Amino acid sequence: MTDTEKNNMPFRIKDCTLIVRMAGLREAMNLRELEERISTCPVECLFHHFCETVIRPTFDDPDYSNDFAQWASRQLRDRILAERLANINPYKFDSLEELRKATLDIIQERLSELDYIPWAPNGNVFNFMQAVTVVYDTGILINSIKDLSDQLPHMSHGSIYYHFVEARRRTECGVDDFSVWLSDKKEETESLVKALSEIDFYFLSLAELKQTLIDTVCGFVTGEIYA
Amino acid sequence: MHRTLPEYEAIIGPVSASKLKQVAADLKGARVVHVNSTREGGGVAEILFWMIPLMNELGLEASWEVIEGNPEYFNTTKSFHNGLQGNKVVLTDRMIRAYEDTVAANADRLRPVLQEADFVIIHDPQPAMLHELCPNRKGKWIWRCHIDVSKPNRKVWNYISSKVDGYDVSIFSMPDFARKLNHPQFIIAPSIDPLSDKNVELSEKEINRTLAEFEIDHDRPILCQISRFDRFKDPIGVIQAFKLLNGAFNAQLVLAGGGATDDPEGAAVLDEVMDAVEGDDSIHVLMLPPDAHKTINALQRASTIIIQKSLQEGFGLTVTEAMWKHKPVIGGNTGGIRLQVHHYHTGFLVNTPDGAALRIRKLLSRPDLIDIMGATAKEFVKENYLCNRQLRENLTLMLGLRRGLSNHLITD
Numbered sequence: 176m177t178d179t180e181k182n183n184m185p186f187r188i189k190d191c192t193l194i195v196r197m198a199g200l201r202e203a204m205n206l207r208e209l210e211e212r213i214s215t216c217p218v219e220c221l222f223h224h225f226c227e228t229v230i231r232p233t234f235d236d237p238d239y240s241n242d243f244a245q246w247a248s249r250q251l252r253d254r255i256l257a258e259r260l261a262n263i264n265p266y267k268f269d270s271l272e273e274l275r276k277a278t279l280d281i282i283q284e285r286l287s288e289l290d291y292i293p294w295a296p297n298g299n300v301f302n303f304m305q306a307v308t309v310v311y312d313t314g315i316l317i318n319s320i321k322d323l324s325d326q327l328p329h330m331s332h333g334s335i336y337y338h339f340v341e342a343r344r345r346t347e348c349g350v351d352d353f354s355v356w357l358s359d360k361k362e363e364t365e366s367l368v369k370a371l372s373e374i375d376f377y378f379l380s381l382a383e384l385k386q387t388l389i390d391t392v393c394g395f396v397t398g399e400i401y402a
Numbered sequence: 403m404h405r406t407l408p409e410y411e412a413i414i415g416p417v418s419a420s421k422l423k424q425v426a427a428d429l430k431g432a433r434v435v436h437v438n439s440t441r442e443g444g445g446v447a448e449i450l451f452w453m454i455p456l457m458n459e460l461g462l463e464a465s466w467e468v469i470e471g472n473p474e475y476f477n478t479t480k481s482f483h484n485g486l487q488g489n490k491v492v493l494t495d496r497m498i499r500a501y502e503d504t505v506a507a508n509a510d511r512l513r514p515v516l517q518e519a520d521f522v523i524i525h526d527p528q529p530a531m532l533h534e535l536c537p538n539r540k541g542k543w544i545w546r547c548h549i550d551v552s553k554p555n556r557k558v559w560n561y562i563s564s565k566v567d568g569y570d571v572s573i574f575s576m577p578d579f580a581r582k583l584n585h586p587q588f589i590i591a592p593s594i595d596p597l598s599d600k601n602v603e604l605s606e607k608e609i610n611r612t613l614a615e616f617e618i619d620h621d622r623p624i625l626c627q628i629s630r631f632d633r634f635k636d637p638i639g640v641i642q643a644f645k646l647l648n649g650a651f652n653a654q655l656v657l658a659g660g661g662a663t664d665d666p667e668g669a670a671v672l673d674e675v676m677d678a679v680e681g682d683d684s685i686h687v688l689m690l691p692p693d694a695h696k697t698i699n700a701l702q703r704a705s706t707i708i709i710q711k712s713l714q715e716g717f718g719l720t721v722t723e724a725m726w727k728h729k730p731v732i733g734g735n736t737g738g739i740r741l742q743v744h745h746y747h748t749g750f751l752v753n754t755p756d757g758a759a760l761r762i763r764k765l766l767s768r769p770d771l772i773d774i775m776g777a778t779a780k781e782f783v784k785e786n787y788l789c790n791r792q793l794r795e796n797l798t799l800m801l802g803l804r805r806g807l808s809n810h811l812i813t814d
Contacts, residue, residue: 192425192798197580197587219810302577304589309798309805310813311424331417345811
């Protein structure tokens with residue numbers, strides 16, 4: 176593909192929908208079992224409990240962005256552990272195996288600090304899940320940054336998740352799809368790509384992330400922010 | 403009468419409707435056969451009543467087959483049902499024979515359509531054995547288990563799991579309801595149909611007519627629990643909570659349910675409930691026929707607060723129905739109620755009659771909270787527990803099965 180062709184490539188808006196499945200592991204009833212299961216669970220399971228939480232219905236405080244921190248707080252009643260786990264940003268790791276190691280480090284450290292093993296009350300076990308994400312084409316094409324700013328308000332949360340969050344696991348350099356597309360364009364996009372890279376999305380809900388993206392791209396188009 | 407996608411679109415919005423169409427686009431023409439054990443009555447029939455026409459409207463070729471059987475077969479499958487939910491049951495060789503003979507006779511009738519289908523969705527244990535009786539299967543077979551099999555009677559589970567292990571996948575309503583099988587198990591929560599008699603909008607006139615019929619005062623706060631008279635629903639606990647109010651707020655309590663007359667335990671619970679009422683004319687105990695959907699709808703809509711103080715619960719669709727009607731719910735901290743009632747957002751989770759009384763007091767003294775929580779509850783159901791979401795997840799699974807489930811990400 177020539178540079179000119181790359182410059183003119185439209186951005187295809189895709190959408191996705193998730194279906195959740197059991198990861199095939201026994202549930203964890205206490206912190207020791209959580210540690211054991213995390214050490215052997217499939218990486219898709221880690222990805223689900225750390226990253227796909229954002230696309231599930233919730234009223235939870237976004238401070239606890241991952242399921243392990245939430246379970247530690249609500250069921251094990253261990254706020255210290257919950258705060259430490261909640262502080263993990265999974266996107267800061269080069270691989271999910273590194274994420275696994277960091278999570279285990281925190282849990283093992285906590286176990287060594289305690290004289291007892293925290294248990295969840297009866298029935299409030301941790302179920303290990305993973306998801307299958309099915310992606311489909313919405314048929315909508317974006318040809319320019321102006322188009323992008325017009326279309327963003329109409330994008331579903333599934334599209335925002337797929338292009339901005341899930342993309343980091345999929346793209347070569349671990350960035351969002353918009354940035355990959357913008358980097359190939361002839362238009363001057365460097366400042367917009369930089370602004371997108373600075374969005375601390377992990378602690379935002381998808382609705383908040385969408386609004387942040389709208390503000391960022393509109394700000395660029397109108398020149399209010401980056402003129 | 404079947405409702406159409408545009409009628410649903412008016413409720414769920416164009417984005418959700420378009421999402422359904424997009425997921426279904428790649429399944430156009432797929433032959434889908436659902437099999438269950440009854441065309442009328444029960445939650446599964448209610449789901450299929452809206453799901454089949456919508457699948458067809460979206461371009462799939464969906465059909466619905468029903469197992470035909472004699473009373474001995476249905477008594478056996480009732481035992482399966484009870485056993486899978488953990489109750490003690492007796493399973494004799496004769497019962498197994500009655501089950502297998504009936505399913506075999508149905509397989510002879512249904513084999514051509516089932517073997518040619520692209521997707522066969524078998525609901526619950528009654529038709530489960532059809533899979534092994536259709537050896538030349540062309541499509542994917544899904545076992546959709548609507549009941550809680552987390553702690554089953556071992557003998558019943560060993561038998562049923564031997565019939566469903568060969569399916570391509572199974573679907574359960576909640577992780578807590580699932581049990582390990584030799585294939586992937588997916589989780590798809592149930593949902594409500596906003597256009598059914600149970601949930602459709604009603605006029606003030608219709609609501610008032612229902613209140614007048616049961617001599618319920620429209621001008622006093624109404625607390626209401628809709629459920630059959632069953633100890634797991636804790637109707638006595640609800641009465642205790644109500645009595646702890648000591649007449650505050652001049653509230654009334656409605657306990658409405660049905661189906662107890664032919665159920666010895668239900669009749670005993672109803673007697674206990676009447677004893678606990680002690681002639682208090684602020685408490686209305688209503689025995690309703692199984693098809694009193696619009697009456698229940700009216701009672702829920704007329705209520706100030708809905709209570710579902712269960713001690714053990716499945717998913718708890720009565721909670722979903724109440725939330726859809728803009729009501730905060732005070733629910734027992736158990737089962738699927740925990741997925742729906744979010745403390746201080748859509749209602750309160752409680753563990754005791756005292757807890758329920760406390761939260762009733764709080765809400766009745768803060769009408770603004772009732773309104774805010776009701777609005778949040780309705781929006782939460784709209785986003786997560788209406789039938790379009792359940793259909794979308796079913797279609798997504800079918801798409802996944804068609805494209806292969808081995809990867810985390812399935813693209814076109």
